[in-house]
Amino acid sequence: MANRKVLVPIGPYHPLLEEPEYFQLYCDGEDVVDVEWIAGYNHRGIEKLSESKHYDQVTFLVERICGICSTSHPIAYCNAMEDLAGIEIPERAKYIRNIIGELERIHSHLLWFGLAGHFLGYNTVFMWVWKYREGILDMFEMITGNRNHYGMLKIGGVRRDIEDEDIPILKKTLSQVKGKIQMLTEAVLDDPVLAARLKGVGVLTKEDIKNYGAVGPIARASGVDIDVRKDDPYAGYNLVEWKVITTENGDVFDKTVVRLLECLESIKIIEQSLDAIKGKKGQICKEVREIPEGEGIGHHEAPRGEVFHYVRSDGTNRPVRHKIRSPSYVNIPTFKASCIGETIADVCIILAGVDPCYCCTERISVYDKDKNKKVYEFSDLVKMSVEKTEKIKKEIGKEGKLWKKLL
Amino acid sequence: MIDKLKEKLKDIIKDIKIHNEKKIYLTIDKNDLKKAVNIIFNEMGARFQTVSGIENFNNFELLYHFSFDKEGGIIVSLRTFTEKEKPEIESLTGLIPGIAWIEREIWELLGINFVGHPNLKHFLLREDWEENYYPLRKGVKTNGK
Numbered sequence: 001m002a003n004r005k006v007l008v009p010i011g012p013y014h015p016l017l018e019e020p021e022y023f024q025l026y027c028d029g030e031d032v033v034d035v036e037w038i039a040g041y042n043h044r045g046i047e048k049l050s051e052s053k054h055y056d057q058v059t060f061l062v063e064r065i066c067g068i069c070s071t072s073h074p075i076a077y078c079n080a081m082e083d084l085a086g087i088e089i090p091e092r093a094k095y096i097r098n099i100i101g102e103l104e105r106i107h108s109h110l111l112w113f114g115l116a117g118h119f120l121g122y123n124t125v126f127m128w129v130w131k132y133r134e135g136i137l138d139m140f141e142m143i144t145g146n147r148n149h150y151g152m153l154k155i156g157g158v159r160r161d162i163e164d165e166d167i168p169i170l171k172k173t174l175s176q177v178k179g180k181i182q183m184l185t186e187a188v189l190d191d192p193v194l195a196a197r198l199k200g201v202g203v204l205t206k207e208d209i210k211n212y213g214a215v216g217p218i219a220r221a222s223g224v225d226i227d228v229r230k231d232d233p234y235a236g237y238n239l240v241e242w243k244v245i246t247t248e249n250g251d252v253f254d255k256t257v258v259r260l261l262e263c264l265e266s267i268k269i270i271e272q273s274l275d276a277i278k279g280k281k282g283q284i285c286k287e288v289r290e291i292p293e294g295e296g297i298g299h300h301e302a303p304r305g306e307v308f309h310y311v312r313s314d315g316t317n318r319p320v321r322h323k324i325r326s327p328s329y330v331n332i333p334t335f336k337a338s339c340i341g342e343t344i345a346d347v348c349i350i351l352a353g354v355d356p357c358y359c360c361t362e363r364i365s366v367y368d369k370d371k372n373k374k375v376y377e378f379s380d381l382v383k384m385s386v387e388k389t390e391k392i393k394k395e396i397g398k399e400g401k402l403w404k405k406l407l
Numbered sequence: 408m409i410d411k412l413k414e415k416l417k418d419i420i421k422d423i424k425i426h427n428e429k430k431i432y433l434t435i436d437k438n439d440l441k442k443a444v445n446i447i448f449n450e451m452g453a454r455f456q457t458v459s460g461i462e463n464f465n466n467f468e469l470l471y472h473f474s475f476d477k478e479g480g481i482i483v484s485l486r487t488f489t490e491k492e493k494p495e496i497e498s499l500t501g502l503i504p505g506i507a508w509i510e511r512e513i514w515e516l517l518g519i520n521f522v523g524h525p526n527l528k529h530f531l532l533r534e535d536w537e538e539n540y541y542p543l544r545k546g547v548k549t550n551g552k
Contacts, residue, residue: 043531047543048547083430211505232429232474232482295426296430297472297482306456310459310472312461320461323457325509
């Protein structure tokens, strides 16, 4: 090993979005009989790297795990460190963490919804939803200075305060986005074509959820009302009024509805948090000088579900072990339950319904069961999916009224 | 919660560490693992979170994390050890289907053998990865030397 010059990617890390993964669908005619998943293309060894950084650096390291939900990992990591050292963060920091966490949920869900529209052949939805998402990114820029990778978290609190004079502008942008999301939700619920395409497709039962340990909107769409923010409140989630959204059917339609309604709950949380810090001054970060020996667990409800961090300290300034489990790690295996028996045209949206990553779905290839030969590429799948929507549109003969208003 | 766990797991528990009211660590023997997980996962209805594998100075440590979401979000971690020479532990894929990936991951990165795992092949590392070279072990540097 000594003279081999290889940059070894070490440490278990699972890329959430925009990262390469590879699905193999095994098909019998139009029906999917098995799904295989191959990973590791973008394994960066974050857990091993974390052992070589000091505790403050790790906050920024874990932020780089994912570009979409980039604040989820730092929140979970800080929760773990605060659990380890027994730190209670200042109230103002709690509200600011709420705001960052929920803004991220809205932008991530909108991003997903746009892509889902693209997969189904509603490209206008894709364009418009991403336009609405810009407002949220502007808010991020105003609060943190960045549209992504906010660098807001620190063990013991947050790094930047929200200024009073920014709050009216933030609230105005938020209310504009709120109107758009309400319109989108109504349009989805009203549209007969979407209903025909998504209802009863890729159903996950409560038992599947338990067996695979699935989390987040996937679990909540199947009627399992788990949400870390409610079950084990951290940051300031117990200081504001909001409710957990659940639906019963477990199909892709319900997953869409859960995500959109969750955005509205997030807006409620942000509005209340902004009101709570307005006109007040206060500490935003506790000074943490030493991390004692011990172990800590932190979890956070990311847009895709629970992020789990386990940190062990031996009293030095670096972790001995840092275990990270992202939500897609437990959500992706549910494909075994949701895809098998479905048709190829539907698999595209089922895989997307879990919100793993669009590059994930881009790497689908379809194999013929008997010949073990590649028959379709991802672009063919999107085409088939779009054609199916068009066919249904013709059969039904109309589109939802609200789409016309929207588009 | 602690009383309930004590009652259900009576003789299995070797040691209890209560970090705070929401984080409980139970040390058990690796031969009792299946029994304990069956009670916590199936009888008590906890949600399986993940497994953390840790290399210690003279043994390997595995932590099986379970969350009781509707009982205050309490996280119960089952701590078990396996010896440094030929580390081995029973696979729980028969009990929890969702454990398959993390067992594969620990197998390839730390070199702990999961006896009875149906598909113990490389997961994150490439298929032709060098045998007996486990990157997450302490001796291995991040530059691969």
